[in-house]
Amino acid sequence: MTSIGMRTSAFSMPKNERNHFMLIRCIAVGAGGFIGSITRYLLSKVELQKTGNYPLNTLLVNVLGAVLIGVIIAQAQKHGMSENKLLFLKFGLCGGLTTFSTFSVEVYGYLETGHIVIAIGYAIASVALSLIGLMLGMKMV
Numbered sequence: 001m002t003s004i005g006m007r008t009s010a011f012s013m014p015k016n017e018r019n020h021f022m023l024i025r026c027i028a029v030g031a032g033g034f035i036g037s038i039t040r041y042l043l044s045k046v047e048l049q050k051t052g053n054y055p056l057n058t059l060l061v062n063v064l065g066a067v068l069i070g071v072i073i074a075q076a077q078k079h080g081m082s083e084n085k086l087l088f089l090k091f092g093l094c095g096g097l098t099t100f101s102t103f104s105v106e107v108y109g110y111l112e113t114g115h116i117v118i119a120i121g122y123a124i125a126s127v128a129l130s131l132i133g134l135m136l137g138m139k140m141v
Helices: 015-044 056-079 083-097 100-112 116-139
Strands: none
Touching (some): 015 056, 056 100
């Protein structure tokens, strides 16, 4: 088992069997991504306290995703987890849920419009809170 709880797989099986397992893994990632993306969309529609144009929803989704992936990793390390379940949860659900690409566009938007302090503050808050969320998530298991 690897340090993140994923079981290592052997490539000594026949090619057609490897292809079948790859298809199953891709379906697991896609299904998790479907759920994560819809969850992210729905959370983006939640009305939060007005903070001007500050992207609070994106920040909260990224922190939530960091906590969730921390829980998943710790759970996998402590109790083991099938590769397909880990792919579904980690790469699919958390990958679909978190919004690093949106975060990057938002930081760039602040920089482009001369809001340097807001851009730096948002970038630092996003990274720091996401790391704290990851550690908290791992401690929850």
